[in-house]
Every structure is written in C-alpha cells, then in structure tokens.
Amino acid sequence: xxxxxxxxxxxxxxxxxxETTAADVLASVYDRIAAVDDKVHAYITLTKEAxxxxxxxADAAIRRxxxxxxxxxxxxxxxxxxxxxVPTTCGSRILADFIPPYDATVVGKLRAAGAVFAGKxxxxxxxxxxxxxxxxxxxxxxxWDLDRIPGGSSGGxxxxxxxxxxxxxxxxxxxxxxxxxxxxxxxxGMKPTYGRVSRFGLVAFASSLDxxxxxxxxxxxxxxxxxxxxxYDPRESTSVDIExxxxxxxxDRGVAGLRVGIPKEYFIAGIDPEIRTAVETAIGVLExxxxxxxxxxxxxxxxxxxxxxxxxxxxxxSNLARYDGVKYGFRSPEGRDLLDMYKHSRSAGFGDEVKRRxxxxxxxxxxxxxxxxxxxxxxxxALIRRDFDQAFAQCDVIATPTSPTxxxxxxxxxxxxxxMYLSDILTIxxxxxxxxxISVPCGFTGDGLPVGLQFLAGHFQEGxxxxxxxxYETLAATRSLIARxxxxxxxxx
Ligand code: GLN
Numbered sequence: 001x002x003x004x005x006x007x008x009x010x011x012x013x014x015x016x017x018x019e020t021t022a023a024d025v026l027a028s029v030y031d032r033i034a035a036v037d038d039k040v041h042a043y044i045t046l047t048k049e050a051x052x053x054x055x056x057x058a059d060a061a062i063r064r065x066x067x068x069x070x071x072x073x074x075x076x077x078x079x080x081x082x083x084x085x086v087p088t089t090c091g092s093r094i095l096a097d098f099i100p101p102y103d104a105t106v107v108g109k110l111r112a113a114g115a116v117f118a119g120k121x122x123x124x125x126x127x128x129x130x131x132x133x134x135x136x137x138x139x140x141x142x143x144w145d146l147d148r149i150p151g152g153s154s155g156g157x158x159x160x161x162x163x164x165x166x167x168x169x170x171x172x173x174x175x176x177x178x179x180x181x182x183x184x185x186x187x188x189g190m191k192p193t194y195g196r197v198s199r200f201g202l203v204a205f206a207s208s209l210d211x212x213x214x215x216x217x218x219x220x221x222x223x224x225x226x227x228x229x230x231x232y233d234p235r236e237s238t239s240v241d242i243e244x245x246x247x248x249x250x251x252d253r254g255v256a257g258l259r260v261g262i263p264k265e266y267f268i269a270g271i272d273p274e275i276r277t278a279v280e281t282a283i284g285v286l287e288x289x290x291x292x293x294x295x296x297x298x299x300x301x302x303x304x305x306x307x308x309x310x311x312x313x314x315x316x317x318s319n320l321a322r323y324d325g326v327k328y329g330f331r332s333p334e335g336r337d338l339l340d341m342y343k344h345s346r347s348a349g350f351g352d353e354v355k356r357r358x359x360x361x362x363x364x365x366x367x368x369x370x371x372x373x374x375x376x377x378x379x380x381x382a383l384i385r386r387d388f389d390q391a392f393a394q395c396d397v398i399a400t401p402t403s404p405t406x407x408x409x410x411x412x413x414x415x416x417x418x419x420m421y422l423s424d425i426l427t428i429x430x431x432x433x434x435x436x437x438i439s440v441p442c443g444f445t446g447d448g449l450p451v452g453l454q455f456l457a458g459h460f461q462e463g464x465x466x467x468x469x470x471x472y473e474t475l476a477a478t479r480s481l482i483a484r485x486x487x488x489x490x491x492x493x
Contacts, residue, residue, distance in 0.1 A: 003028035004164040008073050008221040011167060015062055015072050022058035022072030022116060025167075026051055029074045029118055033165045036492040039146055042160035044079050044137045045087050046119040054116040061114060069228050071114030076160040076169035079120040080127055081107050081212075082201040086117075090203045091125040091135040091153075094349030095329045104201025105236065106170060106212050106229045113228045118166045122156030125351045126320065127177055127205045129153050130423035133414055134353045141410070142185060144449055144490055148407040151181030151423075154215070158185040161215045163492060168216045168225060172202055174209045175308055176403075176427025179439040181215075183402035183452020186441045186482055188216045188469065190226065191427075193460050194434035195240035198233030206315035207238075209308075209431040218479055219440060219470040223247035226462060242460055250466040255475075256290030258468060261395030265301035266426055272405045278451040279401045282442040282472060286399070289475045291468075294395045298387040301429060303380050308428045309421060310364050310377035316354075317361025323349065356417065385433040392458040397468045400426055402439040402452035430456055438465040441478050448489040450482075 003011070003025045014020045030048060037043055051074065058072035079089050082100035084107075089095045103111065110117075124134040132140040132155025140155040142148040143163035150159040154171030158181035161169050171178045173191035182189025190213045197212045204210065214225035227248065232241040262283065267276060287293055325331035325345025332348050335341030350358070364373035391398060404425060413419040430437040435456055442453035453472065457464040473479065 004032040004167070006167065007217045008070065008167055008224050011073060012067070016067060022055040022062070023052070025072055026055040026074055026116055029166060033118070036163050037165060039141060039492060040143055040159050040163050040165065041138055041140050042121055042156040042163065042165050043076070043119045044089055044091070044122050044156070047086055047117055050086070051116050051118055058114055058116060068112070068114035069224060070110060073115050073167050074118040075110060075115045076118050076121045076157055076166035077107065078123050078154050078157045078169070078171045080123060080172050080203045081170065082203070083107055083117070083120065086120065088120065088203070089137065090127070091123040091137060092350065092354070093136045093330055094323045094345070096136065098329045102201065105198035105233045107201065109228050121154070121160050121169060124153035124155070125354050126203070126316070127153040127172055127174055128316070128353050128357055130176070130180060130420055131413065132156060133410065134351055136351060139410060142407045143492060144186065145407065145447070148409055148449070149184070151184035151403070151407065153177040155181050157215050158182055158187055158189065161185070161187045161217060168214060168221055170212060170229070171215055172210055172212050173431065174205050174312060175431050176424035178213045178215065179427050179437055179452070179454060180403050180424060182439040184407040184450065186450030188219055188222050188438065188440050190214055190222050190438040190462065190465065191430060191436060192226065192230065192462055193436045195238050196436070196460065196462065197229050198231070198236040198239045200233055200236040204319040206312040207319060208315060209312060211431070219466060219473050220248070220251055222438070222469070223251060223466045226466070245463050247463060247466050250463040251470045253467045253471070254289065255286050255468060255471040258291045258397065259294050259395040260286055260291045260468070261294050261296035261391055261398040263296050263298045263301070263391070263398055263400060265298050266400040270404055270422070271401055274445045275401050275403070275405060275451055278443045278445070279453055282453045282476065283399055285476050286472060289471060296391045296394055296398065298391060298429070300380065300383045300387050304384060304429045304432060305421060305425055307377045307380050307384065307432060309360070310373050311381065311432070313357040313361035314365050314374050315361070317358045317365065320354070320358055325349070381432050384429055388433045388435055388458070396457070397464050398456040400454045400456070402426060402454040406445045406447070406449035406451060426454065435459055436462045436465055438469050440469045440472055441482060442472070442476065443481065444485055448485065
C-alpha cells in the first residue's frame with residue numbers, strides 16, 4: 001500500500017524500523033494532495049515548506065532514537081485552530097488574512113509529539129453548518145462521490161483523511177461537526193467529553209458546547225491522538241484536571257458483557273431506512289460478540305434541536321462580537337464613522353449563515369425574551385443531561401446512527417436551513433450533555449456511501465468508546481471492507 005494510505009500505527013512501525021522516512025511519507029502525502037485536491041478541495045492552506053522542515057526534524061529525531069507518539073506523521077488541522085505564523089481563517093472572509101501569533105494548545109501538543117502539519121483544512125464558516133458549503137473558500141466535496149457534501153462543519157478534515165490527503169486530522173464538534181462528517185466520509189471521528197481537551201486557541205463558536213477531537217482511519221489511531229491531545233491546561237478554565245488514561249489500553253478489551261443501550265427515541269421516522277438497517281446490523285454484530293443489549297429511553301430527545309438552536313446562536317452572537325474590523329481581520333474601507341465601519345465590516349465579512357445565527361442569538365438574549373428562550377433552553381438542557389445520567393445507570397455505552405442520512409448532494413439543503421439543521425439531530429444531545437461520542441464506519445448504502453455508527457458514553461468515559469469502537473471494527477472487519485470499497489468505488493485520480 002502507498003504510504004499516504006497507511007494509518008499512524010502502521011507508519012510508525014515503518015519509520016521505527018527504517019523501512020521508510022518522514023520525508024518520504026510527506027512526499028507521498030503531497031503527491032496525493034497534488035493528484036486529488038483540486039477535485040476534493042479539503043484544504044484552505046497548504047504548509048509544504050514548514051512541513052518539509054518538520055519532516056527533516058522528525059527523521060533526525062528517529063536517527064537519534066527519539067521517537068515521539070506522532071513523529072513524522074502528516075496531520076491536517078481544521079482551520080479553526082490558531083497556528084503560529086500560519087493563516088487561520090475559520091472559513092470566513094472576516095479572518096481571511098488573520099495570522100495568529102501563537103499556537104492552540106492542541107497544536108502545541110501535536111508539535112511536541114513530533115507531528116508534521118500538512119495544512120489547514122476547509123470548514124463551514126465559523127463551524128456553522130453540516131456540509132462545508134458555507135465556507136468563504138468554496139465547498140469541499142465528498143471523496144466517495146464528488147457531487148455530494150462531506151458533512152460539516154469539519155468537512156475538510158474528514159475528507160482529507162478519507163481521501164488519504166493526510167494520515168489523520170483534528171476537527172471541532174459543537175453539535176456534531178466531527179461525528180457527522182466522519183460518518184459521511186467513512187472515517188473514525190471522536191468528540192471527547194467537554195473539558196477533556198483544552199480549547200485554548202480554538203476560535204470560539206459556542207463555548208459551552210465546543211470540543212476538539214480526532215479524525216482517523218481506524219480506532220487505534222483515534223486512541224493514539226487522544227493520548228496526545230487530552231489533558232488539563234491551566235490556560236483553559238473549563239479544561240478538567242482528571243488523569244488521562246492510556247486510551248490504547250482499551251483497544252483489545254472486546255464487548256463481551258458490555259451493556260449497550262439502544263435509545264428508542266433515536267430510531268425514529270426520518271432515519272433513512274438504509275441507515276437504520278446498517279446500524280441495526282452493526283448492533284447485531286455487537287450482540288453476537290457478547291454485548292448485552294438494553295433498551296433505554298432518553299425522553300427529552302425531541303427538545304434537543306430546539307435547545308441547541310437557542311444556546312449555540314446565543315453564545316455565538318456574543319463570541320462573534322469581537323469581529324469588528326478593528327481588532328481582527330477584515331475591515332471594510334467604507335464607513336463614515338466608527339459605527340458605520342463596524343456595520344460595513346461585519347456585513348461584508350460574515351456570510352449568510354453566520355449572520356442568521358447572530359440575529360437569532362441576539363434575539364434570544366435580548367431583554368424581555370431572555371427568560372422565555374435562553375433561560376428556558378438552559379433548564380431543558382439540564383433535563384437532557386439528566387436523561388443521560390439515568391441511562392448510564394443501566395448501560396455502559398449507547399449505540400445510535402450518527403447521521404439520519406448518508407451524504408446528500410451539494411446544494412440540496414442550502415436553501416432550507418431547517419433541513420440542514422436536522423442533519424445533527426442525533427449528535428447534538430452529546431454536546432448539550434457534555435458527554436463523549438464516537439462515530440465509526442459501519443458499512444455502505446446501496447449507492448456506495450459510508451454509514452456511521454455512533455457510540456455515546458458517560459463523562460470522561462472515552463475509553464469505553466475506544467473499547468466498543470475497536471471491538472466493532474474488528475468483529476465487522478470494517479478496515480478491509482473500506483479498503484475494498486476504496487479500490488472499487490472511489491475514483492479520484
Ligand atoms: N451543524 C451544527 C451547526 O451548524 C453543528 C456544527 C458544529 O458542530 N460545529 O451548528
């Protein structure tokens with residue numbers, strides 16, 4: 001297999017043994033990018049020169065026998081992470097020229113582990129969207145079918161991994177933005193517990209919901225990246241000081257005796273029948289592997305979308321107030337006075353979806369409406385969280401579909417925000433409750449589009465997600481299924 005198609009752990013074996021070099025791996029990834037990225041458009045910025053220096057440093061470290069967790073591994077970063085000296089656009093015109101003077105904590109951690117940064121991946125503007133169509137820098141296409149979206153908002157990060165334009169990547173997830181694109185692109189994506197990974201240097205969308213997590217080709221790589229990025233950060237006040245386990249130690253535990261909760265509210269009308277069948281088949285595989293299925297109920301599920309679309313825009317409207325044409329990024333040359341300059345800069349700097357969120361958020365926070373909307377939503381959010389606490393008294397993990405449908409066509413939902421918002425109906429609850437979730441590939445539709453299986457677990461139980469995900473991956477032999485589909489159905493070059 002070509003180097004760019006390998007996983008982190010496969011590459012590390014080859015690097016350690018001297019069978020290949022970090023420079024060769026990077027060259028292979030850049031050849032792949034050159035061959036396919038004009039079709040996929042996973043990247044906003046490529047950082048080839050800096051990456052070559054990082055790869056040379058990695059090779060020198062390997063020669064000295066100093067191999068870190070990610071030495072020589074090309075990683076893509078969603079363009080929402082501050083990267084010192086490298087543009088960080090957040091998919092927006094308003095930050096098109098923004099070059100941060102510092103690294104996000106996760107970026108620093110990857111650097112310290114020896115990673116090589118291939119580039120900055122495309123995303124929906126300010127991470128608002130489910131299709132990567134709201135990016136100021138153009139749409140990303142799904143490598144499995146170039147007429148379709150890759151999911152969003154971390155669509156570039158997911159597509160880059162699926163198309164082998166990097167070995168793994170990082171994204172962020174506020175309502176599903178890691179898990180949903182992972183499902184739609186046929187890769188593994190994890191949203192950790194709120195507080196597990198530092199958000200320092202992550203451009204804020206909705207601060208009580210945002211989390212950073214990995215996209216990988218298999219669950220073992222997910223564990224490797226989690227080992228690197230998880231942990232307390234004194235610079236981030238919501239990061240939690242709880243010991244980080246070795247996530248790799250969960251890989252081989254299997255599912256025998258694991259109690260898998262099946263929430264009846266997640267297998268409703270509106271889930272595409274093919275998705276439902278694929279996920280039910282996957283759950284059958286778990287049961288055969290020794291898992292114990294438990295029917296559970298999450299009674300406040302029907303309120304999740306409504307609560308999210310109050311809380312997230314409310315927080316976004318206040319977070320995005322800082323983009324005023326003065327402190328950061330784009331400033332309109334028009335404007336007769338200060339207020340007028342603000343108005344022109346924000347009008348021209350933000351796209352329609354971001355403006356829609358700012359308007360909703362400002363409305364639900366305004367005096368007279370605050371109690372009816374934001375306060376009420378916060379109360380219902382507590383009930384949603386309680387649903388999960390009660391469910392996890394009966395089961396270890398919960399299994400659901402990740403997305404109600406497979407990848408939809410480009411343009412299909414852009415004129416109908418409600419249709420777009422429904423893409424995240426199965427992922428949003430984890431963000432509202434602060435719990436971790438993972439999406440692992442579980443087969444394909446008749447059209448050859450990937451389907452994702454979501455596992456959810458209690459706070460700080462990412463290990464259980466790795467355990468369940470890895471066990472499923474082995475039982476269902478998904479790695480070889482994907483490799484076969486890739487050979488037969490993915491025609492990128
Ligand atoms: N699609 C959801 C939204 O538009 C979630 C996005 C995300 O997780 N960043 O808000």
